[in-house]
Amino acid sequence: MRQIGVFLVLCFLMSWATSLPKGDALGAHITLVAGLLLLSGHVIGHLMAGFRLPRITGYLCVGLLMGPYILGFMTVETVEELGFLNELAVTFIALAAGGELRVAELRDRMRTIMVVIVSLTIVVSGTVTLTVVLAQFLLPFTASFSGIQVLSVAVLFGTLAVARSPSSAIAVINECKARGPFTEAALGVTVVMDVLVILMFAAAISFCENVMVPSGSLDFSFLGALGFEIILGITAGWIIGRGLAFYTDRVHANLSLLLLGTALLVTSLSHGLSDYLKDTHDLVLRLEPLLICVTAGFTVQNHSEQGEKFIGAVNAVSLPVYVLFFTLAGAGLNLNALQQTWGIALLLAAVRATAIFFAAYAGGRLSGDPPHFNRIAGMAYLTQAGVSLGLAMEVVRRFPEWGEAFVTVVVAVIAINQMVGPIAMRKALIKSGEAQVAA
Amino acid sequence: MKLVVVAALVAVIALLGSRISFTRIKLPLGLANLHLIGTEYVLVGLFLGSTFLNLLDTPTLEALFPILGLGLSWIGMLFGVQFELRRLTHIPVTVIAITLLQAIVTMTAVALPFYFLFESLFDYQTEIALIGALSLAAAASDTGQSGIALIARNVPTRARPTLRLLQNISHMDGLVGVIAFGLISCAGSLHNESPAYIWIGVSLGLGLAVGLLIAALTATRLNNEEMLLVVIGGVAFGGGLALYLNLSPLLVNLIAGVVVANVGRARARSGIREVLLTGERSIYILFLILVGAGWQIGSFWTVLFVLVYLVSRSLGKLLGGYFSVSMLPPESGFPRLLGMGLLSHGGIAIAIVVNLHQIHRSELTDLVISIVLIGMLASQLVSPMLTRRLLEGKP
Numbered sequence: 001m002r003q004i005g006v007f008l009v010l011c012f013l014m015s016w017a018t019s020l021p022k023g024d025a026l027g028a029h030i031t032l033v034a035g036l037l038l039l040s041g042h043v044i045g046h047l048m049a050g051f052r053l054p055r056i057t058g059y060l061c062v063g064l065l066m067g068p069y070i071l072g073f074m075t076v077e078t079v080e081e082l083g084f085l086n087e088l089a090v091t092f093i094a095l096a097a098g099g100e101l102r103v104a105e106l107r108d109r110m111r112t113i114m115v116v117i118v119s120l121t122i123v124v125s126g127t128v129t130l131t132v133v134l135a136q137f138l139l140p141f142t143a144s145f146s147g148i149q150v151l152s153v154a155v156l157f158g159t160l161a162v163a164r165s166p167s168s169a170i171a172v173i174n175e176c177k178a179r180g181p182f183t184e185a186a187l188g189v190t191v192v193m194d195v196l197v198i199l200m201f202a203a204a205i206s207f208c209e210n211v212m213v214p215s216g217s218l219d220f221s222f223l224g225a226l227g228f229e230i231i232l233g234i235t236a237g238w239i240i241g242r243g244l245a246f247y248t249d250r251v252h253a254n255l256s257l258l259l260l261g262t263a264l265l266v267t268s269l270s271h272g273l274s275d276y277l278k279d280t281h282d283l284v285l286r287l288e289p290l291l292i293c294v295t296a297g298f299t300v301q302n303h304s305e306q307g308e309k310f311i312g313a314v315n316a317v318s319l320p321v322y323v324l325f326f327t328l329a330g331a332g333l334n335l336n337a338l339q340q341t342w343g344i345a346l347l348l349a350a351v352r353a354t355a356i357f358f359a360a361y362a363g364g365r366l367s368g369d370p371p372h373f374n375r376i377a378g379m380a381y382l383t384q385a386g387v388s389l390g391l392a393m394e395v396v397r398r399f400p401e402w403g404e405a406f407v408t409v410v411v412a413v414i415a416i417n418q419m420v421g422p423i424a425m426r427k428a429l430i431k432s433g434e435a436q437v438a439a
Numbered sequence: 440m441k442l443v444v445v446a447a448l449v450a451v452i453a454l455l456g457s458r459i460s461f462t463r464i465k466l467p468l469g470l471a472n473l474h475l476i477g478t479e480y481v482l483v484g485l486f487l488g489s490t491f492l493n494l495l496d497t498p499t500l501e502a503l504f505p506i507l508g509l510g511l512s513w514i515g516m517l518f519g520v521q522f523e524l525r526r527l528t529h530i531p532v533t534v535i536a537i538t539l540l541q542a543i544v545t546m547t548a549v550a551l552p553f554y555f556l557f558e559s560l561f562d563y564q565t566e567i568a569l570i571g572a573l574s575l576a577a578a579a580s581d582t583g584q585s586g587i588a589l590i591a592r593n594v595p596t597r598a599r600p601t602l603r604l605l606q607n608i609s610h611m612d613g614l615v616g617v618i619a620f621g622l623i624s625c626a627g628s629l630h631n632e633s634p635a636y637i638w639i640g641v642s643l644g645l646g647l648a649v650g651l652l653i654a655a656l657t658a659t660r661l662n663n664e665e666m667l668l669v670v671i672g673g674v675a676f677g678g679g680l681a682l683y684l685n686l687s688p689l690l691v692n693l694i695a696g697v698v699v700a701n702v703g704r705a706r707a708r709s710g711i712r713e714v715l716l717t718g719e720r721s722i723y724i725l726f727l728i729l730v731g732a733g734w735q736i737g738s739f740w741t742v743l744f745v746l747v748y749l750v751s752r753s754l755g756k757l758l759g760g761y762f763s764v765s766m767l768p769p770e771s772g773f774p775r776l777l778g779m780g781l782l783s784h785g786g787i788a789i790a791i792v793v794n795l796h797q798i799h800r801s802e803l804t805d806l807v808i809s810i811v812l813i814g815m816l817a818s819q820l821v822s823p824m825l826t827r828r829l830l831e832g833k834p
Contacts, residue, residue, distance in 0.1 A: 006655050013648060013680065021631060023685025025797045027505035031512070032679025034505075038672030042656065042665065254721065319664040320671055 007043045010036060014066075014073050030081060033074055034324065036066065037331075041323035049175075054422040056171045056326045063330020070335075079331050082324075084264075086332075089325030091293045092263035093167040096314045097191045098237075098297025099307065100170065105184050112367040113188040119363035120193065120356065120381065121162055125200070127355040128348060129158030138344040141405035152208040153406065159204040160392060160410055161352045163197040164190045165385035165421065171322050172383075172425045174315070180434035182373050186380040186425075194387050195291055201391045202226050205398060212399065225284065233288050237295025238303075240266065244296060245304035248313070255313035260321070266292050290387065329385060333415045337408040345412035349420075352413070356381045372432075379428035383421030384414050469820035475585040476786065478816060480724050484731020495732035503729060507793060508688060510726040512678020514790050515689040516670075517715040518613065519650075519696020520708065530607060533767060538608045540766075541759030541781060542580040542615035548755030550576035552747055563803060566628040571803045574795045577619040578788035578811050579752040582609040586783030586822040590830065598830040601773055605780045605826070613787035614693075620791045621690025624798055629685050642686050646694020649677035653699050657707035666707075670714040685798045689790055723786060730793055734812060735805040744806065745813045752814065756781045779829040783822035784815040 014036055022029070040062045045055035066073045074082075106113065132154035136142050142150050169190045173183055240262065248255055270287040277283040297314075301307035338345060357378030364374035392410040396403035429435040473479070487495045495503075527535075553572035557563055563571070587605050594602045625638035653673040661669065677695045678688035700708060760778030767773060792808045 002655055002658070006652055009648065009652060010676070013645075017680050017683055020684060022683060023629075023798060024800065025504070025508065025682035025685060026501050027508055028679055028682035030505045030679075031508045031675050032683050035672050035674070035676025035679045038668055039652070039656070039676055042668050042672060257721065316664065317667065319668045323668060 003043045003047050007040055007047075010040050010043070011071065015071075018073065029078065033066075033078055033082065034085070036073065037062065037327040038320060038323055040066065041327045045323070054172050054426040055175055056168060056322065056422045057419065059323050059326035060330035060333070060418060060422075063327035064333055064335075065330075066327070067331030067333070074331050079328060082328055085324050086328050087267045087289075088260065088264045089321045089328075090167065091267045091289045092260060092314075092318075092321050093170055093325070094290045094293035095259060095263055095297040096311075096318060097166045097170055097187070098241075098294035098299075099301045099311050099314060100173075100187055101191060101294075101298050101301065102307070103302045106188055109181055109185045109188060112185045112364065112369055113192065115367040116185065116189050116360060116363035116377070117193055117196065119359040119366070120189070121196065121200070123359035123362070124352060124355040125155075125158035125162050127158075128161040128352055129154040131348065131351045132157045135344065135347060138347070139405075139409065141402040148211045152204075152211045155204045156201075156208055156395060156406070157348065157410070159197065159200045160388045161348070161355075161413075162193060162200060163384055163388040163391070164193050164381060165383035165387075165418070166190050166194050167322075167325060168383035168385060168418070168422050169380070169425060171326070172422050172429065174318070176426060176429045176435035178429040178432075178435045180432065182377075182380075182432035183429060183434050185369075185373075186377075186428070189381065190383075191294060195288075195294065197387060198288055198291070198391070199226060199230070201394075205394065209398060229286055229288065230291065232285075233291040234295050236287065237292040238299050240292065241296035241299025241303065244310065245300045245306045248300065248306035248309050249304070252309065255309070256317040259310075259313055260317060262296070263293060266296075329418065333418065334408070334411045335415075338412045338415050341409045341412045344409055345416060348409070348413045349416040352417070353378070353382055353420075376428045376431045379424040379431075382417055382424045384417035388414055469823060472586050472589055472783065472819045472823045473816065475589060476583060476784075476819060477724055477727050478819065480727035481731035481734070481812060484728035485734055485736075486731075487728070488732030488734065490734070490736065495729070500729065500733050504797070506725060507729055508678055508682050508797065509675055510722045510729075511790055511794055511797070512674045512681070512688040512692045513715065513718065513722050514726075514787070515617070515678070515687075515692030516674050516696040516699075517712075517719060518617065518689075518787070519693040519698075520700045520712050520715065521610075522614070522697045523700040523708075525701075530611075533771075534604060534607045535611070536766075537604070537760075537763040537777075538611045539615060540763045541608065541756060541778065542612045544759030544762060545580045545752060545755030546573075546576040546615070546619060548758065549579040549748065549751045552751050553744075556744070556747065557803065561803065564628065566626060567799075567801075567803065570623055570626055570628070570795075570799065571807055573623045574620060574791060575748065575807050575810060577616040577623065578791040578807075579748070579755065579814075580616040580619065581613045581785040581787040581791070582756075582781045583783035583785035583819070583822070584609045585785075586819065586826050587780065589823045590827045593827075594830050595832075598832065601777070601780070602830060604773060604777070608781060609783070609785070612781075613785055616787055616791055617687075617689050617693050620794060621687040621693075624685065624687040624690070624794070629799060638684075638686060641684065642681070642690055643694060645677065645680050645684075645686070646691045647698055649673060649680070649691065650695035650698025651702065652676075653695060653711070654703040654707070657699075657711065658704055660706070661710070663710075666710045667714050670711055674715075682797060687794050687798070689787075689794050726793070727789070730789055730808070730812070733796070734808060737806060737809045741806065741809050741813070744810050745817070748810045748814045749817055752818075753778070753782060774829060774832070776829060780826040782818050782825055784811075784818045788815060 041059045044058035044062045048058035049055055065071055067079065068074060068076050133150060136150050142153055145153065169187060173187060244262065247258060267289045270289040270292065274286050277285050300310045360377035360381055361374045364377050388410065392407045395406050484495065486492060489496050550572045553575050554569055557568035557571050558565060561568070584606070587609055591602060621642055622639060625635045625642060627633060627635050630638055653669060656669045657666070673695065674692060677692045681688040681691035699711060703711070757776065757778035760781060761775050764773045764775050764777050788811055792811045796804045796808060
């Protein structure tokens with residue numbers, strides 16, 4: 001009751017303040033919105049926990065409520081202005097994800113992880129691709145496309161369907177304090193697939209570019225560049241990881257803040273370097289901040305003795321980061337897009353979920369996992385967020401004539417998965433017996 | 440990208456600086472005092488700013504304004520949570536009276552000449568000139584603790600009561616400045632000419648509401664991560680509301696902090712204080728760097744204004760101390776030149792003028808910041824020597 005009272009007071013204060021003439025202070029609205037999101041996220045997260053739902057579902061709901069489509073405390077522009085917090089959070093969570101991957105523990109689960117990844121990749125991308133081809137009539141922007149062009153768009157949908165959300169997975173795992181073989185496999189699959197999907201997407205978009213230009217022939221030269229980008233990303237991540245391990249060992253003070261700064265710098269420098277090379281040398285080189293940060297976290301955990309201190313420092317400040325990230329994600333959920341495309345979005349989300357359940361079950365069986373794990377495994381892989389959206393925006397950049405319509409559908413599917421995924425994952429962790437929270 | 444790289448650079452300086460600053464090192468007394476309050480970071484900021492390297496140029500600084508806002512709000516809340524009424528009742532009424540009197544006299548001594556100067560030399564409206572002069576006066580009223588702390592170890596036993604009095608005054612008189620500035624920020628000319636009393640009520644109401652919200656949220660047992668979340672959220676929400684309405688986040692969060700300190704549960708109070716203190720140094724350094732970067736030193740005339748400021752502030756402190764001690768019975772034994780021990784400048788002064796810059800950006804504000812910064816550097820250099828002379832009984 002107190003939580004609801006506090007939430008109502010927060011909303012009342014916000015509503016009252018924003019109805020008055022705004023002052024001259026620069027950055028006031030951003031500070032105010034950040035405070036509002038943190039406090040209401042905390043309150044509603046608690047409330048959700050009372051209903052046995054993941055807190056991040058509460059954070060998402062808060063964002064949705066405060067965002068442009070319901071209460072309107074944040075406009076689309078405000079959400080964009082706060083985008084840097086989003087990027088910071090994604091890379092920070094990637095650091096955490098890398099740090100959670102312990103080679104010693106993963107070794108035992110490696111077979112399961114690899115088999116499930118292969119199974120999910122083939123089944124999910126294949127099924128979603130096939131569904132899009134068959135349900136082409138629900139996608140008006142493909143009306144004038146030839147058969148092969150429709151297939152290329154379907155492949156893009158199929159590829160994005162493979163993407164997961166490491167941030168949601170880590171947040172739910174942390175909240176449930178889950179530890180054990182099921183959790184390790186779920187986390188391992190989620191993190192590796194997020195890297196894998198970037199490679200798959202690069203191949204898919206190249207295929208799409210080739211078939212959209214009638215005279216074009218298939219060009220796979222991008223694979224060389226992609227390989228170089230991956231090696232560069234891993235090397236940069238390894239160097240940063242060693243640096244962080246050194247700092248943790250020798251200085252340690254303010255480590256949490258240093259990690260936040262590192263996440264922010266990696267994001268900014270990666271994008272900045274890409275832009276710089278493109279502008280000055282017409283060179284396309286995309287360093288993937290996620291890959292760099294996952295590698296950095298992994299290096300600290302597995303190639304130094306500072307892993308536990310590192311994870312401790314990450315956890316000390318992770319809650320505000322999660323709350324801001326997920327509330328902003330909620331505010332960014334495009335309800336208009338969902339309204340316009342709910343038919344195809346629901347269909348794709350349902351097909352994706354079914355394919356994931358089947359693939360996870362089959363993968364688990366093939367690798368010899370216990371049946372009670374296999375029955376619930378699919379529930380751990382429904383979450384979807386950040387990376388898929390980022391990749392979808394690349395489609396807009398490359399294909400401005402139909403990219404917007406494509407993204408609208410992708411965003412709507414993500415909105416559904418984002419709301420359903422964390423709830424399913426929490427249930428899976430509890431049913432696996434590895435969560436330390438009450439069912 | 441420049442914004443992030445520069446922000447990261449500033450953050451690294453602040454993080455590493457928080458490890459080595461605010462410590463006693465072997466330097467002449469005046470320089471040690473400058474180091475103790477982190478003056479070097481103002482110079483680092485000045486070096487990074489548009490005056491020299493231009494790394495922290497105006498657009499970059501403006502993009503970092505939310506950090507300044509958060510810093511002000513943090514300082515306000517931290518200041519507020521220290522005012523627990525249960526503990527304040529242990530402080531003798533005379534000490535509180537002396538604190539108030541010397542602060543008010545100092546404010547008057549600084550506000551009068553500057554109001555005259557601002558109105559006669561510049562073309563400002565009466566109310567804007569008054570806002571500038573009163574803001575300067577509010578900043579001047581604050582006494583720094585560093586100058587007193589530096590010499591506290593070597594004070595003769597007979598001067599211990601005076602030392603304690605100086606320490607108590609320097610702990611509390613920032614409150615006068617913050618409240619005074621909070622009231623100034625309610626002036627009609629900063630709010631489309633609407634009556635000031637409405638905004639005073641709004642400031643009080645917001646502080647009360649935010650304080651009660653934080654107290655309610657921390658009434659249940661929270662772990663460290665949740666406490667951090669609630670404190671950052673509360674600080675940002677209270678400060679954000681104040682800034683959004685062109686009010687003082689220092690005052691609104693100070694009130695919120697006082698409410699938390701007196702209404703919140705004991706466990707929550709200590710948890711909140713701990714979180715606020717953990718970030719204090721880094722935020723303060725960040726603050727000093729950004730202030731330094733935005734510092735427009737101004738023309739030769741600034742030096743004259745600084746001289747007027749130093750003279751009027753010193754006069755105010757000396758007169759305030761003199762009047763206060765004169766009202767006490769002779770056996771109290773406090774020296775009549777008590778003001779000599781109150782010349783050190785505190786960090787709250789910088790916070791006040793930065794707050795002015797946030798809600799009213801003009802040439803006058805730049806001048807006020809410059810006067811306070813240079814005045815502060817000068818005060819820090821001489822104040823420990825004067826305090827020592829006072830306590831050794833040879834003024």
